[in-house]
Amino acid sequence: MSVWHLVLNEIKHRKLNFFLAALSVTVAVGTLVGAMTLLRADEIQTQSILDDKKRQLEKTVAKHEQETAEAGKKLEDDYRKITKGLGFNILILPEEQDLNEMYVDGDLSKSMPEQLVTKLAESGIVTVNHLLPIVTRKIEWPEINRSVILTGTRGEVPLAHRDPKKPLQDLIPAGTMHVGFALHTKMKWKKGDKVTLLGKEFEVTNLKPEQGDTDDGTIWINLAEAQELLKMQNLVNAILALECNCATIDRIGEIREDIEEILPGTYVVEKGSSALARAEARMRAKKSAQDSLKKAKADGEAAIAQEKTSRLEIRKQRENLAALLVPLNLIGCAIWIGFLTFGNVRNRASEIGILRAIGLRSQQILSLFLSKSLIIGIAGGGIGYAIGLFIGVVCGDLPDVNTATSQLFSINLVLASLVLAPVLASISSWLPALMAARQDPALVLQEA
């Protein structure tokens, strides 16, 4: 025989009283848990919506990135073609060549061995291509009594490690001559004309279009013939090259380093215009790509931020509602349990009276009622949690019931329900239970 035995038997005996009290706790806990679970469901939903949007944005950005990269590449390609059209932009000279002579007189008086170009071609260099060895000297053309720049070229030397490319300048066969614009217009030469240079006869095979630079006063002949005419057998004045597209930011520095390592005693000069155009091209391509990306990102992020704000707004409203509803419910439940316990105490007056007469202490009477409240709280808390979770799962609008249940289930909330509900029930029934404990048994027992 224990107090629990008494309590459990009383519960069985007055089922309705227990049921109503437990129902009240169930409703209170159910509302509380339901509200919290719904808020949690809302949070999960918000997160998933925002995640979706973020993923979408990332996809859009990635697509944009690819598009701009492609566009940039195309742009760069275009510019590359243009700069290529502008011709060689790298000039490899003997170290001792006086650049002042080149810029002021248009002449290159220093020479270097021709096989250097072979060495370069076989070196595996990647920062330049289209190697063109030339001899070039400013000479007096005695037969026509004019100063011209004589350039001998043997055609491009293919790089050993790369696929052959369409040359920027073709081989000039022996006995033929290409003539710069200023000269052939002045002399009124036509294709097929025979001209004599330093006693040797050449056929004019190419009349160059206007370039606006020293090329307009230049004639081109076969390298070997030029070397012979200038008494420069196996020597060249310069090697022309075209910067490769693959070079990085410090292009010219890198090219210099490469070449000077392979060909010590040489010096690399960059022709300005085409290099600038190239750099400009890269920059513009990059900038346009970055701009459009930035915009796409900013737009997407703004959209996400807006979504977040509106979801937060809804959440705030729901929280306010819950903040109003839940305490009202708890108070209602507390009052209800108080009344039920009060009724229970009145019903049990004679029972309490006799138990007191038998010798039970008032704490034992108190514990009789509080134990019952504890059971009511645990039962109502457990069922209330289950119902609250059910409400959350059903009304939470999450796509899959099973995952929603496992996402929304919270062991902390279960424990809180199982602890707080009995506490609530005990507090609510405290006053009537105290009344029962304080009740004067004599009064009850006197009633006939």
Next chain:
Amino acid sequence: MLQLTDVHKTYSKKASKVVALNGVSLEINAGEFVAIRGPSGCGKTTMMLIAGGLLGPDEGNVQVDGTEPYSLSADDRAKFRADKVGFVFQQFHLVPYLSVLDNIMSAALASDNDEAKHHADELIARFHLDDRAHHVPAELSTGERQRTALARALLNKPKLLLADEPTGNLDRENADIVLGHIREFAAAGGSVLLVSHDDHAVSKANRTLNMSAGEFVK
């Protein structure tokens, strides 16, 4: 065993005052069965509650087995009741949701009585409640209910048994059974104070006192 000395009790409710006991003195020895007879409202129940440690007197002294219950704290007085006093009432006051056995055993909640179960089984057998032991009061006859109440009062082997109209709801046959058990208790050395206005019940006592308007009369 029980000693009441010049006990006064007045119920005051707002303006009205009811003098329930007006200087009552009484002594009951061990093994003595005393009955008090008197008309309704003369103060019988009041005296019994005072004797049992449930209702403090306004004046006068109460002693049970050498203990003055009203000098004890409430909890100690509860313990005193559990150990020394057994109550039986006209309305039985059984706990409606407990079986006969559990009702009898409920007295053990108040005392650390190791032999309670054994004693309860003994009482059930002696009071012929064997086949009713697991029935709740609603399923019992009135005689069985009063026997259950008496068994509960006797579970902790009290020194003093207080019986307030224990036969008021019983027919003659059942009243005789219950009165027989009360006599047995007294014969075994217990003290009994029985109050009633029923002459038949009173006739079984060793000694009878008449009461009227809160005082003993001749």
